[in-house]
Amino acid sequence: MRIGYVSRSIFLSLLLVMCYNGNNKMNAIRNPLNQDIPMVTNLLRLHSMDANEKYHMAHVYAYPSSHMDHMDAQLMVFFFIEDLKVGKRIPVYFPKRDPSTSPHFLPREESDSIPFSVESLPNLLQIFSFSQASPQAKAMEDTLRECEMKPIKGESKLCATPLELMLDFVNEIFGFNSQFQVLSTTHFTESTTLLQNYTILKKPEEISAPKMVACHTMPYPYAIFYCHYQESESKVFKVLLGGVNGDRVEAVAVCHLDTSEWSPDHVSFQVLGMEPRSKPVCHFFPADNLVWISS
Numbered sequence: 563m564r565i566g567y568v569s570r571s572i573f574l575s576l577l578l579v580m581c582y583n584g585n586n587k588m589n590a591i592r593n594p595l596n597q598d599i600p601m602v603t604n605l606l607r608l609h610s611m612d613a614n615e616k617y618h619m620a621h622v623y624a625y626p627s628s629h630m631d632h633m634d635a636q637l638m639v640f641f642f643i644e645d646l647k648v649g650k651r652i653p654v655y656f657p658k659r660d661p662s663t664s665p666h667f668l669p670r671e672e673s674d675s676i677p678f679s680v681e682s683l684p685n686l687l688q689i690f691s692f693s694q695a696s697p698q699a700k701a702m703e704d705t706l707r708e709c710e711m712k713p714i715k716g717e718s719k720l721c722a723t724p725l726e727l728m729l730d731f732v733n734e735i736f737g738f739n740s741q742f743q744v745l746s747t748t749h750f751t752e753s754t755t756l757l758q759n760y761t762i763l764k765k766p767e768e769i770s771a772p773k774m775v776a777c778h779t780m781p782y783p784y785a786i787f788y789c790h791y792q793e794s795e796s797k798v799f800k801v802l803l804g805g806v807n808g809d810r811v812e813a814v815a816v817c818h819l820d821t822s823e824w825s826p827d828h829v830s831f832q833v834l835g836m837e838p839r840s841k842p843v844c845h846f847f848p849a850d851n852l853v854w855i856s857s
């Protein structure tokens with residue numbers, strides 16, 4: 563399935579519709595300082611608040627992987643550029659998150675009224691009614707820390723709370739009159755298998771991407787995208803994958819051609835068993851991530 567070029571205004575309206583739909587479901591946290599939190603509690607059961615989800619760490623490139631003590635299935639997303647050949651078999655972990663239960667974007671007025679910093683964590687835990695020792699508190703703290711970490715050389719980043727900020731960031735990077743395209747991984751089959759071997763079924767299609775902004779979902783009580791842009795060269799591909807169990811996935815992948823500025827401890831080097839920073843590293847995106855591409 564091909565996602566065509568979308569004009570900015572159409573896409574913006576679509577996103578705003580999504581945003582307002584989300585808004586209706588978020589009434590319970592409209593006044594986050596009230597004790598009105600059933601919906602919030604509901605949000606907390608979400609997979610995306612799973613403090614063990616190291617997957618997110620793996621996608622925040624260039625930072626050391628202090629949290630990785632053993633090889634985690636969720637880190638099985640990396641591969642080498644030379645693997646992009648028909649018939650190649652790669653083990654891949656694809657999280658299967660149910661969008662209907664995922665956290666929603668907050669509209670700007672709401673998110674503006676809630677602090678977003680490590681410093682305000684104690685206050686935030688009160689707002690969302692988490693104990694300090696809870697896994698949710700740990701997940702929120704990790705997310706806030708990632709968001710506050712300084713970008714590496716040649717990188718711009720933003721943790722986008724309301725949707726408008728994500729679009730502003732993309733506009734700023736691409737230039738205000740540029741066309742763009744947004745890509746995401748598509749699952750053609752339904753299954754609960756998370757990690758399995760996939761075979762590349764068709765010659766991977768390289769998507770021309772003069773500039774690319776990748777936006778990753780982060781564990782938090784409401785929708786947060788960690789968006790970043792790296793000046794260093796990268797290539798974007800659509801890869802048709804066939805799972806051992808018959809799953810079919812059109813996966814979006816990016817190959818970072820220059821890894822020399824990454825932390826030598828980056829998880830990908832360990833997962834791939836390679837000399838740190840010595841060669842390109844590629845990875846697949848899960849279905850709920852967005853890859854913005856200028857055209």
Ligand SMILES: *[C@@H]1O[C@H](CO)[C@@H](O)[C@H](O)[C@H]1NC(C)=O
Binds near residue numbers: 758759
């Ligand atoms: C993928 O295939 C290899 C080689 O057959 C096997 O060793 C490995 O356990 C498989 N991985 C998964 C996740 O099934």
